[in-house]
Amino acid sequence: MDACYQIDDTSQIISPGLIIFKDLVEDNLQKMVEIVGDPTRLRPHCKTHKMREIIALELSMGIEKHKAATFPEAEMLADTGVKNISLAYNLVGPNITRAVEFRKRWPDVSLQVTADHPRPIVQLGEAMTAAGTEIEVLLDLNTGQNRTGLEPGETAVELYQMIANTPGLIAAGLHVYDGQNHQIDFQEREAAVKAVWNNVSRLRDQLITEGLAVPRIVAGATGSFPIFASIDDPDIEVCPGTCVLHDVGYGELFPDLKFTPAGLVLTRVISRPGSDRITLDLGYKAVASDPAMENRCQFPDLPDAKAVLQNEEHLVVMSARANEFQPGDELLAIPRHICPTSALHKSVTVVSEGQVVDHWNVAARDRFLSV
Structure with a gap:
């Protein structure tokens, strides 16, 4: 095991349990700041960890x-002292009422939400006006992922104008998420991100020409944030997320990002069902199951392990070294996708310099806290 994952005493850690290596988190954060050069240009996404302490x-x-x-993530941020929050999710249904409640509870917090359709814009404006308050709205742009947003063009200009003209709303800029840009080759990824930026910057310039303020461009994802960070434009706020904890999947997708996995799951052997198999207490209630089963995690101390069966509370792996393990033996697993893995755990064990130093709640894992 790499020395950075040393835990001197695991006897009181219940498995499966998410372990946060605090020293690695701090190192990842420092690298994130170094990449962007100025922390005021950063707008990291908290969905990866959902923890106040981070x-x-x-x-x-x-x-x-x-x-x-x-909203639970936004509430966690506000409770921790954050005064500038982008809630990058288009509001519909009860979330419009929650936005009003949020503005009333934290009137000193700059909250920006996203929109890409006239109907919720009208509803949001009416709700804010009735409550005697306002909310900032980012126009959500479709950069090619085809999940949400409008493509840069005349329809986008018209909708941004609508936001600016709607009582109760403040046109606050553009939201530019390019999660589809996960080219492993850095030069290919850079070219794709720059193409996105060219379209966005033209739209921004057109909006300004028509007399509309565009105070910010909330741009990028973990793989593209170094490229957006390299663009000399004061309006860009870059949005890394996963690199705070990092994981196997992003390590393979983005080898140019030199972050270290800082959130691992401690698991124990509970059975030896065959000469080449061990069963771990690492079911899909403890590690994200959106990757293919055989790729859901890696074991630094058992690199040849191949998952062959996973259920809610069990993970069966094949290994040529299976005979070395007995029930009760421990392994650390690096998740392929840390973001949903974090949400599976109510709390985490925090380790620094080999010692268990704290326990943190995954505060924003629920869909509802108080607003």
Whole structure:
């Protein structure tokens, strides 16, 4: 095992349990700041970890702007002292009422939400006006992922104008997520990101020409944030996320990003069902199951392990070294996808310099906290 994953005493850690290696988190955050050059240009996404303590670490490093996907995440950010939050999710249904409640509870927080359709824009404006308040709205742009947003063009201009003209709403800029840009080759990824930026910058310039303010462009994802960070434009706020904890999947997709996995799952052998198999207490209630079963995690101390069966509470792996393990033996697993893995755990064990130093709640894993 790499020395950075040393845990001197695991006897009181219940498995399967998510372990946060605090020293590695701090190192990843420092690398993130070094890449962008100025922490005021960062708007990291908290969906990866959902923990107040990591937000506090970021604030201590001068990272004051943050991004969320849910109201619990936004609430966690506000409770931790963040004053500038982008809730990068188009609001419909009860979430419009929740936006009003959020604005009333944290009137000193700059909250930006996203929109890409006239109907919720009208509903949001009416709700804010009735409550006697306002909310900032980012126009959500489709950069090629075809998940949400409008393609840069006349329809986007018209909708941004609508946001600016709707009572209760403030046109606050553009939301530019390019999660489809996960080319392994850096030069190919850079070319794709620059193509996205060229379209966005033309739209921004057109909006300004028509007298509309575009105070910010919330741009990028983990794989593209170094490229957006290299663009000399004061309006860009770059949005890394996964690199705070990092994982196997992003390590393979983006080999140019020199981050270290900082969130691992401690698991124990519970059975030896065959000469070449061990069964671990690492079911899909403990590690993200969106990757293919054989790729859901890696074991630094058992690199040849191949998952052959997973259920809610069990993971069976084949290994030529299976005979070396007995029930009760421990392994650390690096998830392929850390973001949903974090959400599977109510709390985490925090390790620094080999010692268990704390336990942190995964505060924003639920769909509802108080607003």
